[in-house]
Amino acid sequence: MTVARRPRLGKVVRHLLLLPFLVFALFPFYHMTLTSLKQDRELYDRYAVPLLIKQGPTLEHYSKLLWETEFLTWTQNSLLVAFLATGASVVLGTIAAYALARMKFFGVATFGTGIFVTYLVPTSLLFLPLAQVINWVGLGDSKWALVLTYPTFLVPFCTWLLIGYFRTVPKEVEECAMVDGATRIQALWRIVLPMAVPGLVCAALFAFTLSWNEFIYALTFTSSSEQITASVGVTTELIRGDIYFWGSLMAGAVLGSVPIVILYVFFLDYYVSGLTAGAIK
């Protein structure tokens, strides 16, 4: 019973065991940030210690990224696409989820299963034919193609997530409102939605994150510098031939992650609950 007598020791051991996991999870970010702040002289010195900055930090790579590339345009595109796709998907997902969670009508079970199935369809299965569809509707090489296509994976996700939340709102509350003369839509708008706000926040956060992180559609459907998103811009435009500008590349990777990190810091608990809800519900 040594462990029970010394609970503090057990706690220290646990933290020590966690340490490798934490290093594994965080080191790439540390190293990316560090590289982005290093002077070229130190960066390309094979005998320098790569884990530290010894010759003083510099913002040179960041200023290069911001003023000599189209990075700000790419970020704007990412923001535009992510906001619009998220907005549309949350609205469509909300009404679909409400119908699936609460109503009985012809085909409801089939549609529910259909939503679940499309939730599992990987984007890499459909990008080739979708690229043709995009060309036919005249959105080739346009960020609007992304606004149009991102909801194809966001709507199933939001719907699936929100069905779970709507089921936690007691039916009686809604029925009371309707007995008092509210229509179904009023009951949804005034009673159910306010009670499902955590779910809506969660759906919006995830939809935004998934749009911001999406890569294969963005890479395939857009190509010109005015239309691409941050991920695509950093990975394609900053790599020219065999000469890599590692400092600016890492600066781009860091800055391109900033919007998500900000959301993440403020809404950590929503991310945790959404992640588990999405898979387990």
Next chain:
Amino acid sequence: MAVRADEINVPRGRPRGRARLSGWLDREAILGPAFVTPALLLLLLLVAYPFVMALYFSLSNAFIGRPSQFIGITNFVKLWDSDAFRQTFQNSFVFTGIAVVFKVVLGICLALLLNEQLWFKRMIRGAVLLPWVIPTALSTLGWWWMFNSLYSVVNWTGMATGLMDPPGPNWLGQKYYAMAAVIIVNVWRGLPFFAITILAGLVAIPKELYEAAEADGANANARFWHITLPLLKPVLAVVVLFSTIFTFSDFNIVYILTHGGPINSTHLFATLSRMVGIDTGRIGEGAAISLYLFPLLVFVVWAQLRFVRKQAF
């Protein structure tokens, strides 16, 4: 309430437009379909229709900017004669198999640790989840730099600690190391999903079971194998099924880290399909490659619906 009879009977004829509309919208048989129609249209036009197109493309000699002809299953047959495709086929299973096993084992370990009393619990959870939230394309760039042939920090650390002989492996230039590298990055990125989801499963296991087992003299090891693991099974099944399909269809990591090289040794269906379908323009063949993801997708969907969500709706 005293209501005069004639007031109730006023709307004799057809109800006014607005009233009729709201009456209609209160009926589930009308409002339900109305609510799902937008989502349904979207999925029909941009998921179901492209999928049918993918099927047609795979049976045609479609080439960018040229009318296509139906050629039967020629694409699928021809793929089996191509070394690149056979290599890709093998890679996909090696990549998915190893990555998922690592994610399950490490995920369980990490979840068990996170389930204990910890200092800074919330911060630790936040740190663990971080790789999953950051755009994969961008974080993979960081790994690309870490595996760089000249300046690899992984090799530097290995040599500094005496674990590697100088100059250390050329991670992205050698066959097996390249595969190891893409697997490491995939595990890195997927581990948070496993850990956090399994943690949710652990939290749901009633404490009384452990107390009873402890009273019966079961040690920590026995408690894990006889209580924790069996009760985690449903959660593990969901996580593994989800992860299998998304690992199998992975694109970002390989595309950025190795572009499928060296000599196709890390190509997955998604990356090969893009190379053939977009870079060389042979859409038909590219579509046929990506359709190899389909059987696994069908299996995962079937397993999820059959075992996991017995009451789908």
